[in-house]
Every structure is written in C-alpha cells, then in structure tokens.
Amino acid sequence: MTTSSPAPNRGIVVFSGGSAANSLVDVFSAVRESKHCPLSYIIPISDNGGSSSELIRVFGGPGIGDVRSRLVRLIPESPPNSERAAIKSLFNHRLHPDATAAHAEWQSIVDGTSVLWKSISPAKKELIRSFFNLLNLEILKRARPPTSTFDFTSASVGNLFLTGARLFSGSFESAIYLLGSICGVPSDLVRVIPAINSNFSHHISASLADGTVIVGQNSISHPSEATALQPDPNGRRPSLLLADGEGEEDGSSASDAYEEDYLPGSLPTLRNKNITFSKTGTEDLPSRISRIWYINPYGQEIRPPANPRVLEALRDAQAIVYSIGSLYTSIIPSLILRGIGEAIVSSPARHKILILNGSLDRETGPPSEPFTAVDFVEAIARAGEESRGRGRDRRTDATSAASSSPISPSTTPTPPPAPEVSLPYSSYVTHILHLEGPGTPKVDRDRLSEMGIETLRLYGRKITSGEGEGETVLGMRYDSTALVQALEMVLGKKGDAMVRDVSRRNTLENPGRREAR
Numbered sequence: 421m422t423t424s425s426p427a428p429n430r431g432i433v434v435f436s437g438g439s440a441a442n443s444l445v446d447v448f449s450a451v452r453e454s455k456h457c458p459l460s461y462i463i464p465i466s467d468n469g470g471s472s473s474e475l476i477r478v479f480g481g482p483g484i485g486d487v488r489s490r491l492v493r494l495i496p497e498s499p500p501n502s503e504r505a506a507i508k509s510l511f512n513h514r515l516h517p518d519a520t521a522a523h524a525e526w527q528s529i530v531d532g533t534s535v536l537w538k539s540i541s542p543a544k545k546e547l548i549r550s551f552f553n554l555l556n557l558e559i560l561k562r563a564r565p566p567t568s569t570f571d572f573t574s575a576s577v578g579n580l581f582l583t584g585a586r587l588f589s590g591s592f593e594s595a596i597y598l599l600g601s602i603c604g605v606p607s608d609l610v611r612v613i614p615a616i617n618s619n620f621s622h623h624i625s626a627s628l629a630d631g632t633v634i635v636g637q638n639s640i641s642h643p644s645e646a647t648a649l650q651p652d653p654n655g656r657r658p659s660l661l662l663a664d665g666e667g668e669e670d671g672s673s674a675s676d677a678y679e680e681d682y683l684p685g686s687l688p689t690l691r692n693k694n695i696t697f698s699k700t701g702t703e704d705l706p707s708r709i710s711r712i713w714y715i716n717p718y719g720q721e722i723r724p725p726a727n728p729r730v731l732e733a734l735r736d737a738q739a740i741v742y743s744i745g746s747l748y749t750s751i752i753p754s755l756i757l758r759g760i761g762e763a764i765v766s767s768p769a770r771h772k773i774l775i776l777n778g779s780l781d782r783e784t785g786p787p788s789e790p791f792t793a794v795d796f797v798e799a800i801a802r803a804g805e806e807s808r809g810r811g812r813d814r815r816t817d818a819t820s821a822a823s824s825s826p827i828s829p830s831t832t833p834t835p836p837p838a839p840e841v842s843l844p845y846s847s848y849v850t851h852i853l854h855l856e857g858p859g860t861p862k863v864d865r866d867r868l869s870e871m872g873i874e875t876l877r878l879y880g881r882k883i884t885s886g887e888g889e890g891e892t893v894l895g896m897r898y899d900s901t902a903l904v905q906a907l908e909m910v911l912g913k914k915g916d917a918m919v920r921d922v923s924r925r926n927t928l929e930n931p932g933r934r935e936a937r
Contacts, residue, residue, distance in 0.1 A: 429457035430738035437750025438486030464753040469638030506539035511578035522572040555584030726757035734763035761807030776854040779895020846872030859895035
C-alpha cells in the first residue's frame with residue numbers, strides 16, 4: 421500500500437505597504453520557518469509619490485515602489501563583496517538629487533561603466549542592462565523637449581528596472597518574477613503579490629469627516645509642499661479641478677506640458693512631475709479620514725477586482741496578518757478591492773492578527789481625535805464589508821457623489837445621518853498585538869473583548885528625537901524577539917494552553933526582563 425505525502429501547511433498572508441513593514445521582514449521569515457509554510461506579502465500599487473510619480477506620468481502603469489522595496493528587502497544576506505550584495509546595492513540605489521548629475525549617472529548605468537556593476541558577473545550584468553537599455557529607448561521615444569522630458573532626479577534604479585521589464589513582457593507579475601529571480605528571492609517560499617494585477621495606474625481618493633476630498637495617495641499620506649488641502653482662489657476644491665483649460669499664472673493651459681501623455685480632462689494632481697514629499701513634519705488633517713476609494717483618471721469612483729493570486733492565497737491561509745504601516749494608504753487599499761472581504765471572511769485562517777502601530781501618524785489623527793485600537797479594527801472591518809458590497813451608507817455615497825463634481829464646498833449637499841451598521845469585527849480581526857507607552861494608540865481591552873478580539877501587550881522600545889532635556893518620545897518600536905514569540909504563540913506553535921495564558925495576562929514580556937506596570 422502506498423502512502424501519499426502530507427499536504428503542505430497552509431500559508432501566512434501579510435497585508436502591508438513598503439518601508440514601515442520592511443522592518444518586520446525578519447520577524448515574518450522566522451515565523452514562516454517555524455510553521456514550515458509559504459508566506460505571501462500583499463502589496464498595494466496605488467503609491468504615486470517620489471520617483472514612482474515620474475514613471476506613472478510618462479509610462480502609466482502601477483505604482484511599483486513598495487513592491488520593489490519588499491523584493492529587494494527579501495534578498496538573502498550575503499558577504500559584502502559578493503554578486504548578490506552588489507545586485508542588492510544596484511536595485512536599492514537612487515540617482516543623484518541634482519537633475520544633470522542624475523542623468524549622467526543613469527547613462528553610466530545604461531552603458532555599463534558605473535561602479536555599481538562591480539562584482540556583478542558579465543552574464544547577469546548584460547541581462548539587467550538589456551532592460552535598462554529598453555527603458556532608455558522608450559524614454560527617448562516619449563521625450564518632447566523642452567516641455568516634457570523624463571526627470572531622473574532621485575529615481576530608484578530598482579523601479580526603473582521593474583518598469584523596463586514590465587514594458588518588455590507586458591506583464592507586471594512577470595517583471596516581479598524576473599526581479600525576484602535575479603535577486604535570489606526564494607519565490608517558492610516567499611511571494612510578493614501586487615494587490616491588483618494590472619498594467620494600468622490605480623489611484624485612490626480619501627474623504628474626511630468634514631467633507632474634504634483628497635486625491636492621490638501621496639497627498640493623503642505624505643503631502644508635498646502643495647497639497648490638495650490648500651484652498652483654490654476660485655473657491656473650488658483643488659483636488660477636484662479637471663485639466664479643462666483652466667489657466668496657470670502665466671496664462672498657459674494646465675495640460676499643455678503633458679497633453680500627449682494623458683487623456684483630456686484627467687486630474688492634474690495625478691500627473692504631477694516627480695512628486696517630492698517628507699515623512700516628517702507633515703501638516704495634520706483637519707478631521708478624520710472616513711473612507712478610501714479608487715478613482716479613474718477623471719476622478720470618478722471605480723471598484724477594481726483583486727488580483728486572483730491574492731484571493732488564492734487567502735483561501736489557503738492558516739493566518740492573516742495586518743502589518744504595521746499607514747492604515748489608509750498601505751492596508752485599506754488592498755482590503756476594499758472586490759473579492760478581498762469575502763475571501764477574508766470565508767478563509768480557513770483561524771487567526772487574523774492586527775499588529776498595531778507603535779505610533780500615530782497623519783492618517784490616524786488628527787491629534788484632537790487620535791485613533792484607538794477599536795478605530796483601527798472598525799476601519800479594517802468597514803473596508804472588508806465594502807469590498808463585499810456591504811456597509812456602504814448614505815453618508816459615504818453622498819461624499820463620493822460630491823467628489824465626482826468640481827463644485828464649491830459651500831454648495832455640497834449635507835448628507836443625511838449615517839445609519840448604524842453592525843460589523844462582523846472578529847471575522848476580520850481575532851487578535852491584536854500592541855505596545856503600550858507614549859504615542860501609542862489607546863487599547864480598550866474590555867471593548868475589544870466584547871467585539872470578540874483578544875489582545876496581547878508586547879515589550880518594545882521608545883522612539884525618540886532630540887537629546888537630553890529636549891528629547892521627545894514619538895512612539896514605540898517592537899522588539900523582534902518578543903514579536904516572533906507572540907506570533908508563534910497565537911498561531912499555536914507552543915500549545916493552546918500557553919496561548920490562553922498569554923491572552924489572560926494580556927502581555928508578553930521580553931525573556932529575563934520585567935515590564936513596568
């Protein structure tokens with residue numbers, strides 16, 4: 421009698437964005453190894469800031485920065501002078517912040533003379549260069565000097581490669597596979613999956629509780645100097661103005677410079693050139709974000725479907741994790757896609773874990789009304805229910821209707837009160853891992869318990885700025901060892917009894933260290 425080999429363990433699915441969650445890659449890798457299962461990262465493609473904005477302006481296509489960031493972060497550690505380390509350095513590299521120097525640096529990469537090619541074998545070098553050369557040719561073909569030329573300022577070399585590979589293959593996922601293969605990322609164990617599988621751009625908008633509408637992920641999360649919140653002299657919402665011939669200060673049309681790149685009437689805020697931003701010192705939002713939705717180039721709401729590979733991963737998951745990062749621009753854009761909510765609710769995953777941020781940001785304010793852990797859960801559950809075609813109320817419908825028309829805020833109809841909606845919180849979140857200290861979101865354990873959610877308080881370290889008497893505590897940072905242990909306990913590696921014990925104490929202390937009460 422023959423015996424069949426045991427079925428592989430169900431996987432772990434992590435919803436995350438880019439830079440913040442990169443700090444937890446080693447944590448998730450350790451948990452994956454202990455559970456002997458595949459790990460899938462679900463990454464949104466709505467980022468339109470930084471060098472991604474220039475690629476989107478010239479070539480269209482998805483926002484690839486967060487996907488590239490995660491792929492490069494997953495490159496296995498190697499000796500400093502090895503080929504793999506050199507490839508990681510190449511794809512992590514950003515061109516010079518000066519436009520002339522950046523262009524010269526790009527040309528040295530294309531022609532193969534850059535020092536970045538040192539330690540990369542000739543065969544791999546020529547393979548990578550072929551995609552850089554293809555992209556360079558496409559840039560030259562699209563150039564319309566002096567009004568429209570590609571801006572290489574601070575461009576990510578990894579983003580340039582992914583774009584060249586996508587243009588060559590006609591497939592975003594093929595480009596991801598190629599970059600992962602070149603970098604040695606073990607795709608059979610760790611998968612980086614874009615939330616939407618598309619060769620087109622997908623932008624998001626946000627409505628605030630006071631009726632303000634903000635267009636574009638960058639303006640929502642990390643606004644540049646000119647943001648969608650600044651008043652328009654004509655009294656209209658700047659984020660809703662169409663490129664319909666409205667004049668600039670010099671009398672030129674807003675669409676003159678890039679008229680061949682975009683359809684007439686498309687939102688100018690979605691075709692800005694090389695949007696720069698700062699992650700520190702950004703202005704606070706006047707009120708809370710109430711909803712996120714996708715828009716087409718004209719600013720009208722659309723409901724794109726999720727990548728089928730994401731749904732497949734959720735249907736075969738033993739655990740779903742919402743990682744740290746920007747709630748409304750890193751997590752929610754994936755959750756509102758058609759099919760995601762139903763896949764999460766019906767997933768065989770017994771554990772749906774929210775790793776709560778160690779600090780509050782622009783998206784989870786304003787300071788006068790900071791988000792609590794309950795607010796995080798409600799936002800996730802509402803997004804999932806909206807994905808299922810549920811939970812939309814008259815208030816959000818009225819907000820979306822107003823957002824598709826460039827009218828003065830003073831003439832916006834006042835939406836009727838929103839009816840109470842009962843949300844299946846524990847269908848989306850079963851556990852919350854959190855820190856406690858200055859700047860962390862408040863955790864109401866009793867209220868969360870009523871919602872069917874268990875909480876575990878972990879050991880962490882303070883994030884500070886300044887020194888001495890001028891030191892300011894900005895928030896808390898997770899201890900990697902404690903976070904790995906907490907995830908393993910929730911997932912049951914060390915037995916259900918231990919999980920119940922940790923849940924009862926609502927804390928996980930660093931081994932050998934006593935946490936202050």
